[in-house]
Amino acid sequence: MPRDTLTREQIVNAAVELLDAEGLEGLNMRALGKRLGSAATAVYWHVGSKDNLIALAGDQAWNEIALPDLAATPWRTAATRMATDLHAMLTRHPWLLQAFGSLLMFGPGKARHDDHNLGVYEAAGFTGATADQATAAVFTFVLGNALGPAAAASVTRKLGREGGDAEQLMRDGIAEATEIAAHFPRLRERLETGAAGYGAGPDDSFDFGLQAILDGLEARLALRQSTR
Structure with a gap:
């Protein structure tokens, strides 16, 4: 072209x-x-x-993340949607997590997301620094949960570039990790669960953690309002 x-x-x-x-x-x-x-x-x-x-x-x-209407959507619903969309976007584009560690990543798309995300927590009742803290708590949780899929994708590509069958090399690596984990009682109990895969966690771990954080934020709002 x-x-x-x-x-x-x-x-x-x-x-x-x-x-x-x-x-x-x-x-x-x-x-x-x-x-x-x-x-x-x-x-x-x-x-x-x-x-x-x-x-x-x-x-x-970043423009792939939908922005809920804050006038028509309860703040927890809006927060859940944005966090879930962010997690899905980072899972679709795992290289973005790699880029965060080496490049300054900020532009209109991310600014659009960040500004609206702050609006979600301001709509809940957080103000000033507490709105920033609430936003950061959820944002870093989402980033942490996206690291597993990103790491798995990166490792699979690395094994493929080194030659041989990437899937078999991954299976061999997991088998070795499983053998090590079998010597530790709590890990041994989980070897046959959804948490046993590379970078994986139990089913619904993301939803569980996100709602636990939002529960905590909601409780802080209620406490602050009760002490006024």
């Missing part, structure tokens, strides 16, 4: 697809140019640098 017909939107969309498939380590301008039918130099001309392209791709992903 010639430079004059190639658009930034096309490049960012293709970058998201490549990142989803190959992770950060699989993104390079030559591979992206090939996917677009264009030269790597044309890609650089539109986005400037690889880091800038990753930032653009990441910011586009």
Whole structure:
């Protein structure tokens, strides 16, 4: 695709697809140019640098999160929807978690999300620093829960690049971990459960944890109101 017909939107969309498939380590301008039918130099001309392209791709992903109408949606319902959508988005794009550790990731898409997310907790009754703290508590919980799927995807890709059958190598690794866990009583009891997989947890762990945090936030609001 010639430079004059190639658009930034096309490049960012293709970058998201490549990142989803190959992770950060699989993104390079030559591979992206090939996917677009264009030269790597044309890609650089539109986005400037690889880091800038990753930032653009990441910011586009934030726009996938729906923003509930705060005037028509109870705050806990809105908080649950946004947290669940964020978790789903990070699971679809596990490379975004990788990027957080090495790049400054902030743009209009993330700002849109963050501003509305603060509005959810302000609608609940949190103000000032307490609204920031409530938002951060839920946000970091979601990030932590998304690390498992992201780690599993990264490990699978790494094993595949090293050659051989990635799935078999993963099974071998889990078998070794299982053998180690069998020597510890509490881990041994859980070897046949949903928590035994790499980076996994029991079924409904995310919902359980999210609602527990929201319960705690709601209790803090009730306590504050009762002491006024």
